[in-house]
Amino acid sequence: MPRRRAGSFLNDQAKPRAKDNLPEFESISARTLRAQVAELLRDAILSGRIAPGAQLVEMKLASRLGVSRGSVREAIFELAEQGLLINKPYAGTFVVSIDERAITELYSVRKALDRYAFTLLWPKRNGLFRSELTVRNDAITAAMAAGDRTAAIRAEMRFHSFPYEICGNDLLQELWQQLSHRIQLCFTVSQAVAFGDSFVTENQRFVAIALADDLDAMLIEIDRHLDLGLHVIRQLLARRDDAGQRDVQD
Numbered sequence: 103m104p105r106r107r108a109g110s111f112l113n114d115q116a117k118p119r120a121k122d123n124l125p126e127f128e129s130i131s132a133r134t135l136r137a138q139v140a141e142l143l144r145d146a147i148l149s150g151r152i153a154p155g156a157q158l159v160e161m162k163l164a165s166r167l168g169v170s171r172g173s174v175r176e177a178i179f180e181l182a183e184q185g186l187l188i189n190k191p192y193a194g195t196f197v198v199s200i201d202e203r204a205i206t207e208l209y210s211v212r213k214a215l216d217r218y219a220f221t222l223l224w225p226k227r228n229g230l231f232r233s234e235l236t237v238r239n240d241a242i243t244a245a246m247a248a249g250d251r252t253a254a255i256r257a258e259m260r261f262h263s264f265p266y267e268i269c270g271n272d273l274l275q276e277l278w279q280q281l282s283h284r285i286q287l288c289f290t291v292s293q294a295v296a297f298g299d300s301f302v303t304e305n306q307r308f309v310a311i312a313l314a315d316d317l318d319a320m321l322i323e324i325d326r327h328l329d330l331g332l333h334v335i336r337q338l339l340a341r342r343d344d345a346g347q348r349d350v351q352d
Contacts, residue, residue: 123153124163137177144181147186148283156196200339201339213328220317221321222274223269226270235261239309245257259285
C-alpha cells in the first residue's frame with residue numbers, strides 16, 4: 103500500500119540546522135503519528151540512511167519531523183522491541199551496532215533456520231514455487247540494474263523470506279519474522295560491499311540449486327551462501343575498524 107507523504111519540513115527555511123547524523127526526512131501528518139514515525143525511522147535504518155551505531159536524540163527527531171516528543175518516544179520504544187534500537191542507561195538511544203560477535207551469532211542461527219526451512223519445503227516444491235522464487239530473484243536483479251539500493255535490500259528480504267512462507271511451520275516463520283529486521287540490517291551492510299554483477303551471479307547460483315533435485319546440494323549451498331555473506335560483512339567491519347584507528351592516529 104503506498105505511503106502517504108506529508109509536505110515539506112516545518113520551519114525548514116527559518117534557520118540553519120546544526121550538523122548531525124540524521125538524513126533528511128519529510129514531516130509527519132497528524133494521523134497515526136506513532137506508526138508513521140516508526141515506519142519512517144525503520145525504513146531509514148534498514149536502508150542504511152541511518153547507520154548502525156548512530157544515536158537518535160528524541161528532541162532532535164521531534165523537531166525535524168514536526169511531531170511531539172511523545173510520538174517519537176513511542177516509535178522508539180516500538181523499534182527497540184523489534185531489536186533495531188537499544189537504550190543505553192545514561193547514554194541514550196542508538197541503532198544496534200553490527201560487530202563480529204553479533205553477526206556471527208545471527209548467521210549461525212540463520213544457517214540452522216534456513217537449512218530446516220528448505221528441508222521442510224523440499225517435497226512441496228511445485229510450479230508455483232519455482233515461478234515465485236524466480237520472480238523474487240528477478241526483482242533483486244532489476245533493482246541492482248537500476249542502481250536502487252533500497253529496492254534491492256527489500257527485494258532480497260522478500261526473496262529470503264519465501265522459504266519460510268511456504269515451509270508449513272508457523273513457529274519457524276515466527277522466528278524468521280522476529281529476526282527479520284536484524285537480518286535486513288545485515289543485507290544493508292553487505293550490499294554496501296557486494297552490489298552488482300557478482301551479487302546477481304551468486305543469487306542465480308542459489309536459485310539454480312533451489313530449483314534442482316538435490317537437497318544435500320541445497321543444504322551445502324545454504325552454508326556456502328551464508329558464509330560468503332558473513333565474510334563480506336567482516337570485510338566491511340575490518341575496513342571500518344582500520345578507518346577508526348587512522349582517525350585516532352591523526
